Amino acid sequence: MKSVFATLALLLVSAFSAHVAAEPTYQAVAAELVKPRDGLGNVLAKLEAGETVRVAYLGGSITAANGWRVKTTAWLKQKYPDATIEEIHAAIGGTGSDLGVFRLERDALRHRPDLLFVEFAVNDGGAQPDRIWKAMEGIVRQTWATNPETDICFVYTFRVNYEEDLRQGKCPRAASSMEMLADHYGIPSVNFAKKIVELEADQKLTFKSDQPEEGKIHFSKDGVHPLDAGHEIYTEVLAGAIEQMAADAQPVDHAAKLKNTFVKDHWQAAKMVPINSDMLSGNWKALPDDAQLQKSFGKRMGQIYEATEPGSKLTFRFRGSTAKLYDLLGPDGGQVIISVDGKPGTKPVPRFDSYCTYHRIATLSVAGNVDPEEVHEVTIEIHPEQPDRQPVAFRLKNPEEELKAPKYQGTKVRTSQILVLGDIVP
Template sequence: MYTTTIKLTVLTLLAMFSMAPVQADPPEYHAVKAELVKPRQGIGNTIKKLKSGDDVSVAYLGGSITAANGWRVKTTKWLQSAFPKAKIHEIHAAIGGTGSDLGAFRLEHDVLQHHPDLVFVEFAVNDGGREPESIWESMDGIVRQIWKANPKTDICFVYTFRVNYENDLRKGENPRAASAMELLADHYGIPSINVALKTAELEQQGKLKFTSETPVAEGIVLFSKDGVHPLDEGHEIYTEVIADAFKQMETTSQPVDHSSKLKQPFVMGHWTDAKMVPLETSMLSGNWKELPADNVLQKRFGGRMGQIWEADAPGSKLTFRFRGSQAALYDLLGPDGGQVQITVDGKPREKLTPRFDSYCTYHRISTLKLAEGLDPHQVHTVTVEIDAEQPDRNPVAFRLKNPAEELKSPKYQGTRIRVGKIMLRGELVP
């Protein structure tokens, strides 16, 4: 009886391990050939619904290029005109200055709760400074979260342009971030559309200028003012490429259940467990308060961040415990921002962390990294405490007409910290 029990236990464990995903060899990065459209397994589920005249929800997850009133809006309008029987619902899920690392955490709130049929993912510019291995972790997490929520949701990567990307594109190669994403897209069969390549090709043909301080000749497209954010004609180019890609995939795509692709992750460190959790009063000490619904910052950012909490009294603390590997805060930077002491598992960070930087003539969404690379099986304690002194405001001086006087104004005074949610890879522990 005892021997039989041991055998059954061993067989059970072997079965469990055989079902667990195993990655024999981690992926190796290499530059990938740039192609305008890679249909791969396409967007067949979306095409079927569009042709059937169903309601179709299209999400646009990305940074400021997608947040602009440009290719996102134009693509939605094109889809509605190309498939007039369908009802297109646009899910605006883009935040300027953010990459796929934040995207993996905010995906549920900004995209998945709206039940998308198709998700465009645009992070090739804002992920440009990250290592391929880091890009894979967050992008793999985005893909797997989407298909875990609904395996019939289609995904399409979109690679946008910024100045200096032409150096790789002229060699026929994708820049690093797009190459990293292409390797992941190959693994999962995700289609990709390379609007950056079209932009570089038009410049090579003498039909477009990336930027110009003087008026361009008639018939020449001025792509942007800053080399990153397209003007209207630039967004029109993006939309035309996407429309052509749709027409191509319309003839090649078949409906697919993507659930089988979840059996094998691209990287073992994927951020499928990335999530955001709201603050609880039990975590807070000091003068924390919920911003009222009519507060200008709550009205402006609450749609993304949920309920925003604010404190400014020195010594006010946010403390929480979690079992997991990574934690951060989804917070606001601004001209009246303070600085904090971060302590993880009893070890204070050597330097104070300001919630103010050289862009802080206004408030904007940001993230405050607290801890990463922790033992995911252990319980960790994190404390964020407001310091008595406000951070140095001089980094923003070059943006002001009269910095000596303006930095003395009430706008730039304060030690305020504003937090929307806690970002976790793991679970809160009471």
């Protein structure tokens, strides 16, 4: 009898284990130019039928440039002249999938894309595989939870130092991590970087040069951001991949793929919540539409709030594991004290760094590794002292004088949204 119960128990454990996917273990993946997997059947059917097709491009500066994104849209219009192609520009320079997953709804999904290209292989280059999986899986699951007929395609761009892995036939770490996720969900991928390395090996291209070399394609000046010829290669590779997938395209309902996760703690719950006046105290003000920073960043950030006086506070409550602010760094940026559940941080956090000769979008982590089932209160207060400006001095011609200019004075903090893994609680 004992053996019967033991056998039954073993069968129950085995059945349960079959429904609980083991957490993945990273391994380098063989680099292939195109992996069609489940293809792009849904969007290709709409293109062939001459319907309106919305194509979203989510990525960093390589996608934000007027390069492969613009050229791909133009190619689609030429290839499918009866269709109406609408481009959704959802790229922000200097950002990776860890921000992309939070801004996906605002920048892409609310525009109802039929096809979503995701380009983060360069900007995620320094991230660990588990972080990449959490964010990228969040992007995939948010997209298909919104519309299971939206097709997704991962694209992998090149940067100098990726060539060693690719010469050995392997994807670099970020692309390998994404390939493992793409295998799980059947997402097609296109490896632009592989083509660049092949051309360089054939002595037809230089990765990085200030000046073009006779007889060779001048890919980039910095080893990362392609010149026009580089973007042309990316577009040609992608066009060939789409034509390859069109040969046997079949529509797919992606909803069934959401049944099994790749990692259990993915970031599907990531969202962006606008700051409102009830959260603010002190001298915060909503920047008017004609303010330069609102004009420059409002399309991405929404309504930007600015405070200049020490003691001004932003306070909110959330239930979840992580909260960040979507904010701006800049030459007049101040610093803040962050308190979580009444416990202030040990030192102020500057909204200024060594790149701050100009303003740019950033994120400020304000709460992490907290109990996701509990409600947490966060307060961000402007510190009375401005941060040290010396980190930017090496970028200036005359730092001793320039750092005294009004441009580099102030304790200003500017923010617009709360990025939360969870929910804001009134």
